Amino acid sequence: xxxxxxxxxxxxxxxxxxxxxxxxxxxxxxxxxxxxxxxxxxxxxxxxxxxxxxxxxxxxxxxxxxxxxxxxxxxxxxxxxxxxxxxxxxxxxxxxxxxxxxxxxxxxxxxxxxxxxxxxxxxxxxxxxxxxxxxxxxxxxxxxxxxxxxxxxxxxxxxxxxxxxxxxxxxxxxxxxxxxx
Ligand SMILES: Nc1ncnc2c1ncn2[C@@H]1O[C@H](COP(=O)(O)OP(=O)(O)OP(=O)(O)O)[C@@H](O)[C@H]1O
Ligand SMILES: O=C(O)C1=C[C@@H](O)[C@@H](O)[C@H](O)C1
Ligand SMILES: [Mg+2]
Numbered sequence: 001x002x003x004x005x006x007x008x009x010x011x012x013x014x015x016x017x018x019x020x021x022x023x024x025x026x027x028x029x030x031x032x033x034x035x036x037x038x039x040x041x042x043x044x045x046x047x048x049x050x051x052x053x054x055x056x057x058x059x060x061x062x063x064x065x066x067x068x069x070x071x072x073x074x075x076x077x078x079x080x081x082x083x084x085x086x087x088x089x090x091x092x093x094x095x096x097x098x099x100x101x102x103x104x105x106x107x108x109x110x111x112x113x114x115x116x117x118x119x120x121x122x123x124x125x126x127x128x129x130x131x132x133x134x135x136x137x138x139x140x141x142x143x144x145x146x147x148x149x150x151x152x153x154x155x156x157x158x159x160x161x162x163x164x165x166x167x168x169x170x171x172x173x174x175x176x177x178x179x180x181x
Pocket of ligand 2: 017040051052085086087088124125126127
């Protein structure tokens with residue numbers, strides 16, 4: 001249980017790559033008048049290199065170490081909306097720190113809907129490089145259990161970005177009203 005009052009806890013969005021964490025996080029931040037932090041962008045800003053290049057030059061382990069350190073630092077901040085990278089919850093320490101300090105929404109998208117988005121993702125996401133559709137489906141299935149660590153799940157199939165953001169804001173307002181204090 002967090003020491004930070006519910007209303008002041010940062011909101012964290014998790015889910016497989018491409019489900020919309022960055023896009024929807026920006027919309028939620030705008031609707032709540034909060035600062036938005038995207039962990040991939042924060043890594044890129046500090047490392048002066050996009051994730052794809054960090055993976056290629058230094059390897060995934062270096063990226064994950066950096067990712068963990070930055071999330072541990074940022075999750076303690078209040079009143080932010082934070083979008084994680086799709087693989088951040090592979091690390092138990094990341095799950096634990098987020099569960100202990102923030103309110104976590106899992107953006108759940110079915111494989112059937114996700115696969116139609118592949119062309120938007122294939123060039124920029126290093127973990128998709130060199131994989132065929134069957135291998136990507138395997139990665140998608142293998143990753144699903146890590147996202148079970150959340151406070152709220154949203155099924156996002158056939159939902160517009162603004163609709164999903166509105167749903168998150170409405171459910172937060174209800175929780176804040178019910179559990180004020
Ligand atoms: N609900 C939606 N409907 C249609 N397109 C969407 C929706 N949500 C996101 N997209 C599109 O899918 C693409 C990937 O979205 P985004 O970059 O926000 O995903 P992400 O979850 O942050 O991925 P990553 O884990 O790799 O950072 C973008 O082009 C975005 O516009
Ligand atoms: O799912 C993943 O492992 C990743 C997702 C992206 O958000 C980036 O964090 C990076 O490309 C790794
Ligand atoms: Mg993102």
